[in-house]
Amino acid sequence: xxxxxxxxxxxxxxxxxxxxxxxxxxxxxxxxxxxxxxxxxxxxxxxxxxxxxxxxxxxxxxxxxxxxxxxxxxxxxxxxxxxxxxxxxxxxxxxxxxxxxxxxxxxxxxxxxxxxxxxxxxxxxxxxxxxxxxxxxxxxxxxxxxxxxxxxxxxxxxxxxxxxxxxxxxxxxxxxxxxxxxxxxxxxxxxxxxxxxxxxxxxxxxxxxxxxxxxxxxxxxxxxxxxx
Ligand SMILES: Nc1ncnc2c1ncn2[C@@H]1O[C@H](COP(=O)(O)OP(=O)(O)OP(=O)(O)O)[C@@H](O)[C@H]1O
Ligand SMILES: Nc1ccn([C@H]2C[C@H](O)[C@@H](COP(=O)(O)O)O2)c(=O)n1
Numbered sequence: 001x002x003x004x005x006x007x008x009x010x011x012x013x014x015x016x017x018x019x020x021x022x023x024x025x026x027x028x029x030x031x032x033x034x035x036x037x038x039x040x041x042x043x044x045x046x047x048x049x050x051x052x053x054x055x056x057x058x059x060x061x062x063x064x065x066x067x068x069x070x071x072x073x074x075x076x077x078x079x080x081x082x083x084x085x086x087x088x089x090x091x092x093x094x095x096x097x098x099x100x101x102x103x104x105x106x107x108x109x110x111x112x113x114x115x116x117x118x119x120x121x122x123x124x125x126x127x128x129x130x131x132x133x134x135x136x137x138x139x140x141x142x143x144x145x146x147x148x149x150x151x152x153x154x155x156x157x158x159x160x161x162x163x164x165x166x167x168x169x170x171x172x173x174x175x176x177x178x179x180x181x182x183x184x185x186x187x188x189x190x191x192x193x194x195x196x197x198x199x200x201x202x203x204x205x206x207x208x209x210x211x212x213x214x215x216x217x218x219x220x221x222x223x224x225x226x227x228x
Pocket of ligand 2: 040043103134138
């Protein structure tokens with residue numbers, strides 16, 4: 001861990017599913033003594049709440065009407081990131097197929113995005129040493145003044161192989177189709193879609209190991225910190 005008297009640094013890491021955002025962001029934050037925020041977990045948490053409360057996911061106005069109800073709390077220690085909804089630990093339930101298949105629809109609703117964006121900005125500004133925030137619209141919308149913006153990419157084949165390795169028994173073809181479908185939905189929504197910010201550094205991770213990606217991002221953050 002190193003943070004010393006360094007000024008807080010804000011790092012935005014965006015990209016499609018399975019490009020390595022969470023693994024990279026957590027490791028970079030831990031190595032540099034920064035906080036870490038998984039914004040996908042927040043969208044999953046509000047989706048979990050909608051599903052658990054019987055809200056019709058196909059009705060954006062029904063989702064919008066209750067978007068302010070659940071209290072979502074994210075813990076930002078990279079060694080132990082946590083997520084609760086109304087005091088319940090939902091770290092496990094938000095990773096189910098049921099939530100994954102519905103999160104794009106819920107996160108496309110503008111009232112949901114406004115609510116979650118406010119939480120994200122508040123956590124980013126209160127991080128004493130700085131923070132690595134990962135998601136889909138961090139560099140474009142949530143933190144447009146971030147010190148460093150990274151956009152991770154990887155081929156659909158590499159991403160599907162990584163995910164299939166994670167989900168024991170999942171076949172690569174259906175995993176590839178599912179992630180392409182989710183990326184298409186996330187990229188085509190009207191409100192703050194998945195997109196690379198004009199001033200983001202693009203890192204193609206297809207042929208890189210995870211340690212190589214982490215090293216590349218740590219170097220970029222250190223350069224920014226030295227220049228502050
Ligand atoms: N460069 C890499 N080489 C090999 N495997 C990797 C690499 N980067 C990440 N992985 C692995 O790929 C899987 C997906 O990574 P991760 O969850 O970090 O991606 P993500 O972009 O956060 O995905 P999502 O947006 O769906 O949450 C994990 O099992 C991770 O260990
Ligand atoms: N900044 C963000 C982060 C996430 N989402 C939505 C879209 C994703 O499909 C979903 C789950 O994210 P993951 O856990 O796979 O990173 O959440 C978003 O709209 N904006």
